[in-house]
Amino acid sequence: MTMRILARLFQVFGTNKTSWVGLALFVAICAMALLAPWIAGTDPLEQDIIAKLRPPSAEHWFGTDEFGRDVYARLVWGARISLSVSISAITLALVVGGTIGLVSGYVGGRFDMLVMQVMDILLSFPALILGLIIVALLGPSQANLIVAIALTALAPFARIARAPTLIVKERQFVEAGRALGFGHGRILFVHVLPNIVSEVLVMASLWMATAVRVEASLSFIGLGVRPPTPTWGGMIRDGFENILDAPWLCIYPGLAILALIFSLNMLGDGLRDATDPKLRGE
Amino acid sequence: MTDPVLTVRGLRKHFATGGGLSRAAAVTVRAVDGIGFEVGAGEAFGIVGESGCGKSTAGRAILRLIEPDAGEVVYRGQDVRAASGAALRALRRKLQIVFQDPYSSLNPRRSIGRALAEPIEVHGIAGSAQEVRARVASLLEEVGLPADAAERYPHEFSGGQRQRIGIARALSVEPELIVADEPVSALDVSIQAQVLELMRRLQAQRGLSFVFIAHDLGVVRYFCQRVAVMYLGRIVEMGTAAELFGDPLHPYTRMLRDASPVPDPALRGRMPRIEGETPSPANPPSGCHFHPRCPHAMPACRERYPEETRVGGRMVACHLHSPSGG
Amino acid sequence: MIWYVAKRLLAAMPTLVAVLTVVFVIVRIIPGDPALTVLGDQATPQALAALREKLGIDKPLLAQYFDFITAALTGDLGRSLVSGRPVIQEVVAVLPHTLDLTISSLVLGTALGVPLGVWAALRRNRLADYVIRIVSLVGLSFPVFVSGIFLLMVFSLHYRLFPVIGTSNLADLGDRTWKLVLPTITLGLVMVAYITRVTRSAMLQVLSEDYVRTARAKGVPARLVIRRHALRNALIPVVTVVGLYLGINIGNSVLTEIVFNRPGLGKVIVTALNQRDYAMLQGLMVIYCFLIVVTNLLTDLAYGLIDPRVKQA
Numbered sequence: 001m002t003m004r005i006l007a008r009l010f011q012v013f014g015t016n017k018t019s020w021v022g023l024a025l026f027v028a029i030c031a032m033a034l035l036a037p038w039i040a041g042t043d044p045l046e047q048d049i050i051a052k053l054r055p056p057s058a059e060h061w062f063g064t065d066e067f068g069r070d071v072y073a074r075l076v077w078g079a080r081i082s083l084s085v086s087i088s089a090i091t092l093a094l095v096v097g098g099t100i101g102l103v104s105g106y107v108g109g110r111f112d113m114l115v116m117q118v119m120d121i122l123l124s125f126p127a128l129i130l131g132l133i134i135v136a137l138l139g140p141s142q143a144n145l146i147v148a149i150a151l152t153a154l155a156p157f158a159r160i161a162r163a164p165t166l167i168v169k170e171r172q173f174v175e176a177g178r179a180l181g182f183g184h185g186r187i188l189f190v191h192v193l194p195n196i197v198s199e200v201l202v203m204a205s206l207w208m209a210t211a212v213r214v215e216a217s218l219s220f221i222g223l224g225v226r227p228p229t230p231t232w233g234g235m236i237r238d239g240f241e242n243i244l245d246a247p248w249l250c251i252y253p254g255l256a257i258l259a260l261i262f263s264l265n266m267l268g269d270g271l272r273d274a275t276d277p278k279l280r281g282e
Numbered sequence: 283m284t285d286p287v288l289t290v291r292g293l294r295k296h297f298a299t300g301g302g303l304s305r306a307a308a309v310t311v312r313a314v315d316g317i318g319f320e321v322g323a324g325e326a327f328g329i330v331g332e333s334g335c336g337k338s339t340a341g342r343a344i345l346r347l348i349e350p351d352a353g354e355v356v357y358r359g360q361d362v363r364a365a366s367g368a369a370l371r372a373l374r375r376k377l378q379i380v381f382q383d384p385y386s387s388l389n390p391r392r393s394i395g396r397a398l399a400e401p402i403e404v405h406g407i408a409g410s411a412q413e414v415r416a417r418v419a420s421l422l423e424e425v426g427l428p429a430d431a432a433e434r435y436p437h438e439f440s441g442g443q444r445q446r447i448g449i450a451r452a453l454s455v456e457p458e459l460i461v462a463d464e465p466v467s468a469l470d471v472s473i474q475a476q477v478l479e480l481m482r483r484l485q486a487q488r489g490l491s492f493v494f495i496a497h498d499l500g501v502v503r504y505f506c507q508r509v510a511v512m513y514l515g516r517i518v519e520m521g522t523a524a525e526l527f528g529d530p531l532h533p534y535t536r537m538l539r540d541a542s543p544v545p546d547p548a549l550r551g552r553m554p555r556i557e558g559e560t561p562s563p564a565n566p567p568s569g570c571h572f573h574p575r576c577p578h579a580m581p582a583c584r585e586r587y588p589e590e591t592r593v594g595g596r597m598v599a600c601h602l603h604s605p606s607g608g
Numbered sequence: 609m610i611w612y613v614a615k616r617l618l619a620a621m622p623t624l625v626a627v628l629t630v631v632f633v634i635v636r637i638i639p640g641d642p643a644l645t646v647l648g649d650q651a652t653p654q655a656l657a658a659l660r661e662k663l664g665i666d667k668p669l670l671a672q673y674f675d676f677i678t679a680a681l682t683g684d685l686g687r688s689l690v691s692g693r694p695v696i697q698e699v700v701a702v703l704p705h706t707l708d709l710t711i712s713s714l715v716l717g718t719a720l721g722v723p724l725g726v727w728a729a730l731r732r733n734r735l736a737d738y739v740i741r742i743v744s745l746v747g748l749s750f751p752v753f754v755s756g757i758f759l760l761m762v763f764s765l766h767y768r769l770f771p772v773i774g775t776s777n778l779a780d781l782g783d784r785t786w787k788l789v790l791p792t793i794t795l796g797l798v799m800v801a802y803i804t805r806v807t808r809s810a811m812l813q814v815l816s817e818d819y820v821r822t823a824r825a826k827g828v829p830a831r832l833v834i835r836r837h838a839l840r841n842a843l844i845p846v847v848t849v850v851g852l853y854l855g856i857n858i859g860n861s862v863l864t865e866i867v868f869n870r871p872g873l874g875k876v877i878v879t880a881l882n883q884r885d886y887a888m889l890q891g892l893m894v895i896y897c898f899l900i901v902v903t904n905l906l907t908d909l910a911y912g913l914i915d916p917r918v919k920q921a
Contacts, residue, residue: 018742121623121630124900126859129877133893134634136881172387175347176448180401180455181374190400194391213751217863220753221878233753240757240867247761254754262749269745 019270025263029256033079040073044230053246063248065238071249074230075256081224081231082260085142086211089149090204096150097157098200104158105165106188116162119155127152131214135223142225149214153207160203164196206268209261216257232257286320287459287491288344288377293317293353295336295343311564313339315515316353321459326485326492328506328523330499330538332560336515337495338382341461344493345377346370357459375405378457382464384444388436394447395432398422401454421450425480442473446480453484459491466501478505499542503527511535514563514571516587521596531598533576570601578602612912620905625677627897632676635890662689685891690883695891698876706872708784709864710857712792717799718850724800725807725846726839732812740804747801752860756794756867763790791868795860799853806849810842817841843914851907855900 032039048068056063062071104115122130127149134148168174169192177187218224219233227234232253239249295314313336321327329337343350346362355362357373365373381387388397398418401407408414422431425446436444445465452460462481466474482505484490496502502509503523510520511534519532530536561567567574573583580601582588588601660666667675679686685695728740763769770790814820815838823833862874873892880888 018745117626118630121627124627124855124904125630125896126855126857128856128859128862129896130634132862132877132881133889136889137635172381172383173389175342176379176381176387176451178347179345179374179377179379180404180451181371182400182404186404191389191392195389209749216751217753220751220863221866221881223881236753236757243757243761244765247765250757250761254757257751257754258746258749261751262746265745265749 018266022263022266022268022270025259026267029079029260029263030083032076033083036076036080040070040076042070042073044069044073044077045228046070053242055246056248062252063246065235065246065249066242071235071252074235075232075252078230078232078235078253079256079260081142081229082212082215082257085145085149085215085225086208088146089211089215090153090208092146092150093153093157093207094200094204097154098161100154101158101161101163102165102188102193102196105162106169106184106192108166108169112162115158119158122151123155123159125152127210127214128217131218132221132223135218140223140226145215145218145224148218149211152214153211156207157200157203161196161200164199165192168192168195202268202271205264205271209264209268212257212261212264285323287323287325287358288321288493289318289354289356290320290344291318291354291356293340293343293355294351295339295348296351309564311562312336312515312566313563314343314350317510317512317515317517318353319510319517319520321491321493323458324485324489324491325508326494326506328494328496328502328509329512330496330502330509331512332497332538334560334563335512336563337497337512338463340512341379341463341493341495345374345379345461347379371405375455376458378452378455378460380445380448380452380460380462380465382468384441384448384468385436387448388444390436393433393435394422394427394439397436397447398432398451398454401451405455407455417454421454424453424484425450440473441469442477445469445473445477449477449480449484453488457490459493461493461495463495464497465494467496467498474501481505499527499538511538514561514566516571516599517590517597518572518600519596519598521594525594525596531593531596531603532572532600533578533602534572537575570599613909616905616908616912620901623904624681624897624901627901628677628680628894629673631890631893631897632673635893680894680897685894686887688880688888688891689885690880690888695888695895698888699873699892699895702871702873702876705870706858706861706865706874708788709791709795709861709870709872710854712788713795713799713857714850714854716792716796717803717853720796720800721803722807722843722846724804726811726834726842728804728808729811729815730834737808740808744801744804747797748805750797751863752794752798753863753867755797756791756864759790759794760867787868787870791864791870794867795857795864798860799857802849802853803846807842807846810845811838814838814842840914844911847907847910847914851903851910854903854907858896858899858903 046069048064050068051060051064052066052068054060054064054068060070060072062075064070065074100115100119104112130152131148134151135144138144138148174187174191177191182191215224216231216233216236219231220237222234222237224231224234227238235253236250236257239246239253242249293314294312294316297311297313298309315336317340319327329340331337339348342348344355344362346355350363353363357377360369360373362373362377388394392400395415395418398421399414402414402417408417418432419429422429427443427446427450431439431443431447436447439447445468449465465481466477469477478501481492485492492505494502494506506523508521509523509526510517511526511532512518513534519526519530519535526535527539530539561571561574567584569585570576570579570583570588573579576583582601588599588604590597590599591604593603657666683696685699687694688698691698724740724744728737731737764771771787820833820837823837824830858873861872862877864870865872865874866878873895877889877892879885880892
């Protein structure tokens with residue numbers, strides 16, 4: 001099973017150069033986050049009042065911030081927050097939203113219509129505004145941030161899981177399962193779920209990009225993971241105050257965010273093209 | 283007939299289509315409109331009719347894959363419609379279904395072995411994993427598939443082979459009665475005969491009863507002992523296959539028989555076509571539903587639905603044969 | 609057309625109530641005790657009780673719900689906990705700035721995005737297409753605060769072409785426009801990228817339809833085929849996306865306003881956040897709901913203009 005998925009993945013990627021580039025870039029950023037303790041060089045929290053706001057040099061590749069902390073080290077460690085928050089949020093949205101869509105589509109009828117109308121309304125809120133309000137009400141912490149971002153991505157996952165469920169549940173093997181006395185839970189999770197997983201996963205890579213953007217934006221507004229923990233959005237927020245004297249404080253984290261989102265967009269784009277022949281070349 | 287295994291009385295299923303959240307635009311389709319019949323032990327009972335006559339809905343309503351609106355379904359003295367929970371699960375073991383479409387009836391992501399083992403495990407039929415494997419192997423053998431089929435996936439099999447797998451899956455829970463919903467109509471003619479042969483052998487070996495749903499009279503004539511003819515949700519004629527096709531009483535049965543290919547060249551050329559199209563079951567004609575297409579239509583046919591009348595061992599619903607009409 | 613508009617307006621009412629209900633659920637049910645959130649752990653029980661009463665959250669949930677919906681529908685959005693002024697007043701004061709920004713970026717996005725998308729579709733799989741696709745993907749990947757800061761650094765700080773501070777005098781049209789340029793580009797960039805991509809794929813879809821092929825086969829000049837047949841039909845999905853994106857645009861305007869230090873809804877929201885002005889936040893949520901419903905309404909109406917089938921339905 002795993003081998004078949006891998007084989008399919010390679011088949012998909014083989015035809016699409018942009019998704020290869022996207023994947024490579026994404027893997028590189030993930031590696032940076034994982035290897036942070038070894039490649040960051042210095043402690044991202046260590047302050048050095050004498051060496052504050054230093055421009056990029058051989059010693060401090062990306063310069064230092066207003067507390068004399070090494071921007072490069074903070075950037076490398078910041079990747080961890082961006083990635084862990086977005087991956088957790090998307091996983092949460094995928095599991096909860098996917099289950100909502102699966103159950104709603106399977107149950108059908110008025111229940112389904114009601115659930116989908118609620119999801120449509122949730123979908124019409126801009127992700128950033130929704131995330132902003134939720135974090136504001138819950139209070140800024142990493143867990144709340146994850147919940148807020150997951151909520152903004154709930155509706156798309158519910159929608160994307162529901163559509164194929166509607167098709168799969170009409171297939172006769174589902175009816176056969178009922179005739180054989182299988183419970184609804186078994187039919188849903190053992191028989192329907194594996195048949196819709198690929199659609200949902202493609203969606204996950206596209207929404208990862210949005211999650212990263214929302215996380216960075218919330219951190220920039222000051223609703224991210226609390227300082228002094230380095231986050232890319234937070235670094236730009238701090239650097240923005242010194243934009244006249246130390247532009248590097250904004251440039252490098254900005255480029256890092258751009259690279260991460262761009263890699264995810266390329267990856268998701270390629271995957272979507274490959275799984276949906278109708279959209280090929282979009 | 284000995285004590286029936288399955289008794290169906292006044293079975294009804296109407297569908298509301300259209301509408302949406304509001305019921306204003308809804309239209310009622312009388313898919314099954316009060317049908318009744320009995321199936322004996324080891325008997326193959328056929329239900330024939332054109333597409334849209336409600337025969338598949340009837341088959342599913344018997345198994346409660348679709349909840350019927352009214353009527354009785356009794357399996358060996360037990361009320362199928364009242365069953366729930368463990369009792370329903372126990373009934374599901376005894377009443378099984380084989381589907382028409384061999385491509386959609388198997389989960390593409392599960393190997394044949396797992397598809398056959400799953401019901402055995404769910405119902406706790408086998409004690410150990412080893413026993414499950416042994417049962418799967420013997421099921422495969424019984425339906426004429428090689429033992430290594432267990433490792434493979436549905437897409438690796440032909441339509442006929444998949445239909446055998448579907449039959450094996452139905453057999454995995456050791457049922458007494460199988461509803462076969464057009465089990466061979468999606469297959470090539472040469473394969474049809476093999477699958478029918480298999481089902482007939484299983485009927486003899488396991489003492490299985492069948493409710494055999496089909497639109498192909500030739501297949502029904504070959505496989506079934508007794509047959510009911512359905513038209514727009516109702517049974518219009520019911521009797522033994524030999525009587526019914528040898529000397530049809532209802533004009534619709536006659537029309538169906540005459541339209542089906544007959545292997546006698548001498549009769550060729552005299553075959554009348556089926557005239558007209560089946561009206562929509564959402565809006566059936568008044569009186570006898572068949573009267574607009576019937577060559578013998580009388581004024582009475584337009585006004586009221588004919589009573590079900592016994593003629594010999596048969597039942598027919600037609601004014602030509604009702605004691606009051608004619 | 610008037611009938612159509614009236615019908616749409618009527619249909620928007622339940623949507624509005626539904627959207628408000630979602631807001632109520634988010635605002636009242638998720639956070640637990642807002643009074644505690646506002647005042648913090650050290651607050652005295654008396655202070656908490658007083659604030660609860662002021663916010664109307666001491667009543668049963670269902671009563672709160674009806675109060676909330678009726679107040680929202682009658683335009684009563686409450687008063688700010690900090691300034692004591694009505695929320696609606698604070699919002700109306702800054703709304704022109706936000707509308708300036710969202711509308712001008714929408715215009716920019718459409719004016720650039722549609723032609724670029726059409727061009728890319730016509731040059732499918734050639735150099736122009738590849739460049740447009742990659743560049744638009746990059747544009748889509750910029751969080752607006754990053755692109756905003758980059759533009760600010762280059763054009764305001766380095767070349768000193770545009771002012772750093774965005775507060776403009778609404779009465780002075782020249783000043784108002786001048787200060788709008790960079791924020792509009794910031795917000796419009798994402799819009800351009802998005803509209804380009806949607807137009808391109810919609811165009812490709814339409815160009816493969818039978819009626820376009822027929823027109824070409826009949827010898828209708830390519831320019832005419834595109835203008836008369838393809839573009840009009842390709843615009844339908846574009847309108848949907850523009851409508852959808854207007855909502856995202858409203859969200860992104862928050863960030864743009866922070867970066868360029870412009871007054872606007874975004875600034876009001878962030879100030880309310882920092883001051884824990886719960887009543888203000890709730891009122892702003894309602895405002896956003898209205899904006900979202902109005903946006904959807906406008907999208908529907910735009911459909912009616914482009915696609916004659918919609919009006920008849």
